[in-house]
Amino acid sequence: MSSRGFWLGAGILAAFAVGIFAGAVSLRPAEVWQGLVNPASPSASIVRELRVPRVLLAFAVGGSLAVCGGALQAMIRNPLADPYLLGLSGGSGLGAVVAISLGGSGRLSVPLAAFAGATLAIALVYRLSLVEGRRMDVRVLLLAGVVVGAFAVAVMSAVIALSDSSQLRNAFLWLLGGFGGASWQGLGTFTLYAILPLALLFANARALDLLALGEDSAQHLGVELERTKRVVYLSTGLLTAVGVATCGIIGFVGLVIPHAVRRLWGPLHRTLLPITFVVGGAFLVLADALARTVVRPLELPVGVITALVGVPLFALLLRRTLA
């Protein structure tokens, strides 16, 4: 194994360890270990029912968002592409806010409404991006994402302005994302929905290498252009929507992680996508651990942490890239 591979593996294990040790309740390492190996120990319920599923869910969501960002950056040929640029965040936010303002607070109704909103936004952006002859234009896709997102935010603001203020805080916190509600069941549901789009993106890794050259060259090198673009767009859209429904909107993972990984492992997606998945996963596990501990016993929304860490990191990468 190369030394980069070694450090990657070590970093992921460390992130898991930090994720399991961090939390509102302080546990000594021995107690955590007992909780893991002995179901009858006093710490077992915290470790097994709260922390382990939470860490695994953060890992799966972080990895998925990062893979979506990496795939979109290649397809749109824009290193600034982020899964949320495609109008998803606006659509899902609108769905969630409408559900909350209608009195929905259940664990099911808000995520479902967010998923419905995101799906609607994906469908609308998709329809707008098809130009003459039903060809998907990725530049139009980007613009359509921005305007659909802006429109959804406008409607969302109107709903918020007209609704009961006590509910606003809930909606706001939900939008910023978090893994407070993580459970084995939630992890199962996310995995179930994430597997197909992830598999499709990995299966298109080579096509993404060619799309990054430009559509003309990609086609002449053997890419079935329209089919590939649709599969990549719909896979990233659905994957991100499932992520939003699971834990709210968590920005910057999809933007920063593929960038950083590309610098170290190169831009070929057969290597890039899997590594992006594990690095994105580990990043979100650490961000979630920070979110749980910096203002203990309160929790910060994890989206705040990813932005606070992600923005400076991105600025640094950008300067290095341009230098």
Added chain:
Amino acid sequence: MIIAADQLSVRYPGVPRRALDGVSLGLAKGELVAVVGPNGSGKTTLLQTLLGVVAHESGTVTVNGKPVRDWRRPELARVIGVVTQREEPAFSLTVRESVFLGRYPHLGPVAPPRPQDWAAVEQALQRADVIRLADRRIDTLSGGEWQRTRVARALAQEPEALVLDEPTAALDVRHEMEVFELIRELVATGLGAIVVTHHLNLAARYADRMLLLEEGRVAAEGRPDAVLTEAVVARVFDWPVAVIPWTDGAPQVVPLRPVEKRR
């Protein structure tokens, strides 16, 4: 015939004049055909129609006997390698990685590359004379090196024919000559090649046959000395020229200044 086009007509939506009107063209193994003509005469449209990217209104295009629109893209990419006019990759690769992308039509979506894939990449790097640049990043290459890298990538496809759209645009004399020499060498090994170019004089010296387009129609077709005549070139390009033979017999076009009398 690797590529055969017969009586091709193409019309773009909303444009009254046909972009191509009754154009026929054939390409056999070991043959270099140059497509020339003024800006907007339909050269790039012709290439895109031959490659099945632009749909034709009437006429036929076949590749190895099968209509081009019936080919699946990966299969077509194993027969025809294309060097497009411009290409700006979103991310920087090394020359070797870049050439390796030419193996994709031979690879499945997931299986790792086989030894013969790497062998084809090395051979392509050698044939296009970029082997010593193999580990350089493509954003550090000169224009000529980048063009040769893209030819190498097309060769890694192990195609029967190459299609090149203005491969020497923006290159200086030496790099221009290197690219044409390279194409000629490849043709000598049995590849067919279609080259779109604005260099009438280089086309005349390197091509076996030329096709001169004028507003979507064929103005002249055949051996260079039959195509590049003073009357035809002057009419098609709307500028007075003199045509004189070079020592190898190839006709060379000299545009005249307005003060110069037609000879």
